[in-house]
Amino acid sequence: MPKAVKGALLQCDPPQMAMVRKIDRESQNAYIIEEIDDHTCLVKENKVEEIKARVKELMDAAMGVDDDDNDDKDSDLD
Amino acid sequence: MADTTLHSWEYLETLPGTQFYRLYRSPASALAIFRKRLTSLAKSFVMMLLYMPAPLPVKQLELLVKDSSRGEREYAIDLLHRYHIFKDVTYSGVKAYALTPDFARSLRRALTGAGDTRSFGKVATHVPGDQKGTITQLDEYAQQRWEGILGYMVGSSSILLETPSTERQAAMQPSLGVIELLKAGHLIELSGTYSRGQSAKITKEGFAFVLQDINTQIWALLFLYVDNAEVFEMDKVDVLSFLFFISSLELGLAYSTTPLDDTQQRCLSDLVAFGIVYQPMRDDGTPVDYFYPTRLATTLTSDSSTALSTTNTTIGTSLSTSSSSSPTSANTGATKGFIVVETNYRLYAYTSSPLQIALLSLFVNLRSRHPNLVTGKMSKSSVQRAIRAGITADQIISYLTSHAHPQMRRHAQAEQSRNSDHARVVPILPATILDQIHLWQLERDRMTTTPGFLLKDFPNHADYEAPCRYADEIGVLVWKNDKKRMFFVNRIEGVRAFMAERRANAQA
Numbered sequence: 001m002p003k004a005v006k007g008a009l010l011q012c013d014p015p016q017m018a019m020v021r022k023i024d025r026e027s028q029n030a031y032i033i034e035e036i037d038d039h040t041c042l043v044k045e046n047k048v049e050e051i052k053a054r055v056k057e058l059m060d061a062a063m064g065v066d067d068d069d070n071d072d073k074d075s076d077l078d
Numbered sequence: 079m080a081d082t083t084l085h086s087w088e089y090l091e092t093l094p095g096t097q098f099y100r101l102y103r104s105p106a107s108a109l110a111i112f113r114k115r116l117t118s119l120a121k122s123f124v125m126m127l128l129y130m131p132a133p134l135p136v137k138q139l140e141l142l143v144k145d146s147s148r149g150e151r152e153y154a155i156d157l158l159h160r161y162h163i164f165k166d167v168t169y170s171g172v173k174a175y176a177l178t179p180d181f182a183r184s185l186r187r188a189l190t191g192a193g194d195t196r197s198f199g200k201v202a203t204h205v206p207g208d209q210k211g212t213i214t215q216l217d218e219y220a221q222q223r224w225e226g227i228l229g230y231m232v233g234s235s236s237i238l239l240e241t242p243s244t245e246r247q248a249a250m251q252p253s254l255g256v257i258e259l260l261k262a263g264h265l266i267e268l269s270g271t272y273s274r275g276q277s278a279k280i281t282k283e284g285f286a287f288v289l290q291d292i293n294t295q296i297w298a299l300l301f302l303y304v305d306n307a308e309v310f311e312m313d314k315v316d317v318l319s320f321l322f323f324i325s326s327l328e329l330g331l332a333y334s335t336t337p338l339d340d341t342q343q344r345c346l347s348d349l350v351a352f353g354i355v356y357q358p359m360r361d362d363g364t365p366v367d368y369f370y371p372t373r374l375a376t377t378l379t380s381d382s383s384t385a386l387s388t389t390n391t392t393i394g395t396s397l398s399t400s401s402s403s404s405p406t407s408a409n410t411g412a413t414k415g416f417i418v419v420e421t422n423y424r425l426y427a428y429t430s431s432p433l434q435i436a437l438l439s440l441f442v443n444l445r446s447r448h449p450n451l452v453t454g455k456m457s458k459s460s461v462q463r464a465i466r467a468g469i470t471a472d473q474i475i476s477y478l479t480s481h482a483h484p485q486m487r488r489h490a491q492a493e494q495s496r497n498s499d500h501a502r503v504v505p506i507l508p509a510t511i512l513d514q515i516h517l518w519q520l521e522r523d524r525m526t527t528t529p530g531f532l533l534k535d536f537p538n539h540a541d542y543e544a545p546c547r548y549a550d551e552i553g554v555l556v557w558k559n560d561k562k563r564m565f566f567v568n569r570i571e572g573v574r575a576f577m578a579e580r581r582a583n584a585q586a
Contacts, residue, residue, distance in 0.1 A: 001535065001537070002533055002534070002535050002536045002537075002541065002542075002545075002577065003533070003534055003535045004531045004532070004533050004570060004574070005531065005532045005533075005534065006530075006531050007529075007530075007531075007532060008527045008528060008529045008530070009527065009528045009530060009532065009556055009557055009566045010525060010526070010527045011525070011526045011527075011528075011557065012524050012525040012526070013524055016524050016525055034532065034534075036559065036562065036564065037559070037562075040557060040559075042532050042566075043527070045529050048527045048529075052525060052527070055525065
């Protein structure tokens, strides 16, 4: 018997999915309804913004804060 | 019909059927929905059924469309159901489609011009000759009002705009009602206190809003208005049908306000603030008893792209050249683009409009400003700043493309004709720029989410395949995985009905 589950489909690349899973594990499965594969999973619709923000936070921490400060300095030489 | 992600129209689809039936009682509304929201195929279906005395059996309707176009057919029928234009009936033992009676009656009236004068307005006959508004005046008026609203949203947020145009900005300040509405729609946020003067700050949604084309913007604002109508003790359906009524009027004619009821009178005064209608004032400050629809109104429900682009160019004119107040520049190359983008991300914009400069500064590091030219450079950080603010790469690209300088267009055309492969379209912007903007966005935004429903646990492949293909045909399929027999849709109603029917057929 087919089933329909309400939620939001989250699509991203495998590294980000790893982060999503990590966050989900650490907060007692507050976000993910169903893990599908390395690119997709179903998350609770009302938690979408929250998980996005948390992944972004984790990413910024992992990649170091804005290292492209020099980017804005425009010179005639480049 | 290009679906330009009009959230606003989807809002309309959420209204319950009974509201639709009330809406369809007015011929103007039926005609507006018919023109604006239906695909060509859906229109053909409606026209076919309009004067038919009996419902059309489903089987016969299916015969009318080639098998290769099943997708379009399913989409059209789904659309007609969503707008409560088609209903399923059983006619002499077989399933058949019929038009909902209110819609059919109204559309027939609209086409034949029957019904009372209230359906398409009463032309005012007593306008003094010397006070007749010309189309140019109306365009100018609409443009000023609309530019005022956009300028208010953008100008207030921008760092660049302290100096040159404070006076003009103040002169075009939108009315309080409009500001309230922008705030209600979270397009701007107000900070500060009443006593010390408030300052507006544009939001993510606001950014996305200002980069849209004019028709989309107006509808977005109008649907906000409709959504908030109940706050002002007006009925949603009444307001909607009045909007559709306004949109069916003819440009350059004056219409009498006498047949309008209270709600409509109130709406009218609000529409004046948007620049959608123009109502001259008497000397004592009260409005006269006639009004003119402006170009913004008359193209609201237009489905022809030429009419829409006329609005964009006539109203958008001053947005792209220096300003409406200097007549020389308004005439020269008025509707032409003004942005040159080089392959090294440098950007030159031949404009001195504060609105345009503010828009550009959203995603460009502006470097120097000259009397009719600003220069700047796009960088990873400037584009990502815009993306963080909620602007998408596609919005940036479409903005740059639609405002590209004629020289860039010529260049792209020349490239195209030199190209042996005619199927490949040479983009107006340099390809490296297009790719890089997308890459910058990807780097920032690697995750997408779509609300909807996941369908899973199909017992066998055939049971999975059919609804999945159906979902694809009606355009609701977002993602599927054949191996796991799962798929994801953003709307479930159609698929659910399809699956129920399939099950019923299997049991019979």
